[in-house]
Amino acid sequence: MSNTVPLPPATEMQQAILQHHGAAFADFPAQPAPAPESDEPVYRAALAACSALGFIAQDASCLARAWAAQTRRLGFFDAAHWPDEPADFGLQPRPHAQPFAPCPQALGLYAVLPDAAWVGRMARAGVPTVQLRYKSDDSAAIAREVQAAVQAVQGTDALLFINDHWREAMAAGAYGAHLGQEDLDALTREELDELRASGLRLGVSTHGYAEMLRADAASPSYIAMGAVFPTTLKKMATVPQGVARLAAYARLMRGYPQVAIGGIGLEQFGQVRATAVGSIAVVRALVNAEQPEAAAGRLMHALRAGL
Template sequence: MNAQEIQTAILAAHRGRFDGHPPVAVGPFHDEDPVYRGAKAACAALGFIEVDAECLGRAWQAVTQRRLGRFDASAWPDSPADFGLRDFPPQSREDAFAPCPVALGLYAVLPDAEWVGRAARAGIPTVQLRFKSDDAAAVAREIDAAIAAVRGTDALLFINDHWRQAIAAGAYGVHLGQEDLDALTADEVQELRASGLRLGVSTHGYAEMVRADAVSPSYLALGAVFPTTLKKMATAPQGLARLHDYARLMRGYPLVAIGGIDADRLPQALASGVGSIAVVRAFVGADDPEAAARLLMARMREAPRA
């Protein structure tokens, strides 16, 4: 088959799963292989941004080569080997970060220590302090207050971004975005790993999942699943079809779905195979946050799992 035939076959097999994602202009090709070229063009037509279309093109190429040249348009790449990832489960690697529970449960992302304490007392099992400030002293005070706020509860506390302060304060873990992760030197990654803190990393597609896997973090966050107004996103909402594919590929990790998830959408997201659902507005924006927490946790217990 030539590249155009491969592109047509992939679109015929998968276009229906990705309705709602407008096509993206295909970027430059870096190989003459027809499977790579056809698959990359098809994935751009399915709405995958350039870096993800490139990643998928290479994955289709790898799948076909492993099958001795037999191309199968129905077989969407879903194995770590397809993407050049190292042995799974990642926790078995020598450079793995400290492990965390496979199912982190309901995961509340919170603006300050007062909200952290409120979520922990409401029984939410995993909480994250996302405190934004350029004042290092204020950050340190808020982190200390958040650690004090979860004391006596079962909540696991992750600190967003401020990893050195999190180490100093003795937090359970730290959560980094892709830009934060990319800004770390190899020595800083090792310093963070050696501290024993758990590391969670935000991802927004295939290329970012591959990048995050390179440091063997404790968990991956996948999103944004649905539209959200909380922050400006560099990528469009991923949707449920992509979430299912991401969860199948990265099933060796504890996985957290995030972005626009409320009590009604929670069962749909959980059915993808993730072990945790992160919420922001569904808790802090509720008229009765404690009642909202009880409802969300009940939905998690009742929801069918993949």
Template sequence: MDTQEIQALAQAIIHQHGATFGAQLHHDANSVELTPQPVPPAMRQEPAYLAALQACSSLGFIAVDAETLAQAWQRQSERTQQFDITHWPDDPRDFGLSGGDPAQAFAHCPRELGLYGVLPTAEWVGRMARAGVPTVQLRFKSDDKAAVAAEVKAAVEAVKGTKARLFINDHWQAALDAGAYGIHVGQEDLDVIGARDLETIRTSGTRFGVSTHGYAEMVRAHAVQPSYIALGAVFPTTLKKMATAPQGLSRLAAYVRLMQHYPLVAIGGISEDLFPAVRATGVGSIAVVRALVNAPDPEGAARDLMARMNQA
């Protein structure tokens, strides 16, 4: 197949899926803007792969995600013995996600983690746990190891007597020492935490969640078989500088179809009015920060958000 024919296939993919994954302005509630990306160097030469690589780049997927999708599209074509431009890849087998050794998986947690409050201090953790928020995370930023250990221990104490599941962001050793329910890490932390430390966390029975921001990071997260996977940022957020653009509802829904064998948490700029649309994608949990800590009445906000979760 020559270059012109491959370009025609790429245009066919764009025509078929542009309304869903298009790189122009998405008219979601928070207007997620995605722009076309340069086509990365090709790693193989099959027509399905080359066409998908071009198309996914034009649709705004960054290089590593365009590559991951193109490889999946090629595997899908080989598995089904046809190049079906209508079917966006969503079979775990085509992403290398099938299988896995159950003995190497982290401890299970509920598929429906519910409202997930990401909170700055142990005081906030206790306050929201007592308000009935089912899953809470301590995101305490400090380079002082003693201060971290004290705050993590205080957070573990703060949820006692409640039904809240407490995850500790980043500080995995302090979380293990204090007996927290779980640990949450970002992609950059997977570079730092070695295989031996991961095994220590796994064998402790502590739950382990991982943040992801696209297809390539979901594949990478699956390699360690975490307890849950966080998907984001769904909408623009000012809380932290993100290396990737907001994903929007259409991408979130595609991620959920692919990763549905995991408990999934949507995070990033999700306000109360967006809960029904986000829940409709199939995620079992929505994480919020500002919707709780910036609310005039945080306990009332927690009740309203939990009601929204249940309605959706």
């Protein structure tokens, strides 16, 4: 490369990454490094370092490729700068060619709720964004509950997302749908085009770099990132991501509205808000509260105040 600074030895670059970032990710156990896909020295150094910092194989690979791209772009290796440039990760250039309909950049308090009655209750309490996460194998019951949730938010300003059941969301006229990574991956190209053409907003759950890149390929309306803290609500395939990772994810995905989710209660709002994520999703902090409306008020105040 012309106009570039000679690279240090790979072992020195690996150690420099660990020295600069080890404290931020100290809570994560080291992971086995995947087989390298390139002999590029920066890539190999970053792959080993990010694995040692606790990133699973697919995420360590994403980071290693991004660190190599960052080095090529800058013309020198910078161990101190954790990669956060979208182009270095291969994210789509903006504006996206086929984006989903937009939603507010800051969705505010995002209540994830088990049924339409809860949706209506929190919408009337002033919660700006609500999600129906209704679990059933009965297709007729699902359709009725989605329709009831749509009716429950009428007359309020709440934006209603439907978890998983995107066809029912389309039929009922919901504001948007939310899909997990596996559900997104399972959509055919035709189904994704149908969903986009319907005008529904789309939110996608992600649990690390590789999943964020896959979500970006669909150009969703917002990106959800988690689980930030331990949660008992569902079995997670990944460890809790923590605030340091969340902050790095937020910098990379800054072009999207972002929602932090997973084990977040009032006491964690300050540190989550400090990452610049524009929305915080809660479940137990509302549905397990003795006075849910009062709890919603406290959470909304904390989010607005940045407490």
